[in-house]
Structure formats: structure tokens, C-alpha cells
Amino acid sequence: MGKYNTDNKKLNVNDFQHPLDKAAVDAVVAIPGFTKLLNYISEHSVERVYGFINNSSRLKLTKEMSPLIFSMISEAGEMFQIEETPSVYLERSYEYIVTLEGIKNPYIIFTTSYLEGVGEEMLWPVIASEFAGIQSKHAMIKFIDVILKNARGALPFGIDMVLDLAMNNWYRNRAYTYDRAVLLASEDFELTAKHILMGEAADEVLDSIGLGRPDNPYMEQTSEFLQRNGIDGIYQKFSTAFTRSQWAASRYAELYNWYQSGAYHDVLERSVT
Numbered sequence: 001m002g003k004y005n006t007d008n009k010k011l012n013v014n015d016f017q018h019p020l021d022k023a024a025v026d027a028v029v030a031i032p033g034f035t036k037l038l039n040y041i042s043e044h045s046v047e048r049v050y051g052f053i054n055n056s057s058r059l060k061l062t063k064e065m066s067p068l069i070f071s072m073i074s075e076a077g078e079m080f081q082i083e084e085t086p087s088v089y090l091e092r093s094y095e096y097i098v099t100l101e102g103i104k105n106p107y108i109i110f111t112t113s114y115l116e117g118v119g120e121e122m123l124w125p126v127i128a129s130e131f132a133g134i135q136s137k138h139a140m141i142k143f144i145d146v147i148l149k150n151a152r153g154a155l156p157f158g159i160d161m162v163l164d165l166a167m168n169n170w171y172r173n174r175a176y177t178y179d180r181a182v183l184l185a186s187e188d189f190e191l192t193a194k195h196i197l198m199g200e201a202a203d204e205v206l207d208s209i210g211l212g213r214p215d216n217p218y219m220e221q222t223s224e225f226l227q228r229n230g231i232d233g234i235y236q237k238f239s240t241a242f243t244r245s246q247w248a249a250s251r252y253a254e255l256y257n258w259y260q261s262g263a264y265h266d267v268l269e270r271s272v273t
Helices: 019-029 034-044 046-057 067-079 112-135 138-150 159-186 189-197 203-209 217-226 230-241 248-261 263-271
Strands: 087-091 098-101 107-111
Touching (some): 019 138, 034 138, 046 087, 067 112, 098 138, 159 230, 189 203
């Protein structure tokens, strides 16, 4: 997993949280009623309801069932300084999803399709990004979003759209944080870039591109995407506002610039004890 021993690498949220992610989290927390809602959830133990759902309809994985996953989880916990090991659940589904949820006790849910298709090489970046999410308090924001979805009909007119746009912004920008965390955890730019494009093409295709080279064909595609203006640029901004997935081209370009700026290497040197 890189030239450094993972046991000696300690990462804190300031090492990898992207400024746009932090700003988006601050914007969500500043929404009127957010603190009151969070207190209500804690006070009335709404989280227990979702715990019941997990235990009744999903399989809770153990070290004996999935030794590789829990070995990586142990390493990630040490690296991201997370003391309590999150529970891991398996949900039978054809959807290709891994998600982090929970407030006081974050937990990770893999769908069967995701776990079967992710492959051992990409499992470490996936787990590292989930632990980065825990340290960045993403699990709390995602859990609040789940609650808000169920309360949409009771919200005053227009508030639901404001909430949607704020949440969309956060979902998009959190990806930048994950990418930086994965790069720090793996110390492998090409692997991190493959993680960004995972699901877009077969591994052998991504390997042939040479994503770590500045002259690779995807870099040209990325530049073309980011330089759109006029009507194309307006459409791009409009469509971006209503999506929760950050464009892969934007993620790749941001990560590459951070990697080349020297900031990545500075953080890596500081993180090794």
C-alpha cells in the first residue's frame, strides 16, 4: 500500500478535507432548524429505528466472514484515528452501492453487487474513503438527509428545494475530500484515479490509459470538459446544481492539481510518525 508502513501514518481531517467540502458542510449545518433536528434525533433515538432495519433485513459481516475487509478496516481505523470499528452490513441488491450512515455510531453498507464487483485492488480505496467520511462527519450529514427525505411533505413551500440544492452541493464536493484521502492512504495516484473512474470502464481499459501520465488521453478529455463556455457552460452549471454526483472529469483534474502542487507531499511527510 505504498512505501510507508500504514501503522505509522496518522491522518486527521485537516490533512484531506477539501475547502469546498468544508464550506458545503458548514452551509448545511447553518440551515435553520438543523441543530434542533439533530437534537431531536439524538433525544428520541431515531437512529435505533435504522439499527433495527439493519439487523432485520441486512447481514452483519464479521471478521470470520470477511477477513480481508476487516483487516483493511483495522488498518484504516489506525490511519484515520477512528477508535470504534464501524459495523459493516451486506444488503442483497443489484445496485452498485456502498454507503456510510449513522450519527453516534456510523456504519457501512455494501450491496452484494458492489462487493462482488469491486475487486481486491479497489477495496482499499473504498474503505479508506469511508473512514475519511467518518472523520469528516459525513455520516452525520448523510443520516440527516435520510431523515429529511421522509419529512419533505411537512416542510414549508420552497424549503425543500433549498435543502435539496444545499445537499446536492455537499454530496458533490465531498468527493474531492474522498479522493485526497484515498491518495494519502494508498500513495498511488493511478490507483486513486482508477477509483474515481471505477464503473466507467473495465480495469484493463483504465490500466491502458496511463492515468498517472500528464499526456494521457483522459487528461485531454478533462480539459475539454472544464473549458466549456457559452450555452454549453450554462447548461453544465445548471445540470450540475441538480445532481449529487461530482463529474469524474472535475474530480480527476482537482486531484491532479493538488498532487502536482506539492501539498500532497507536504501532508504525507507530516502524517508519518
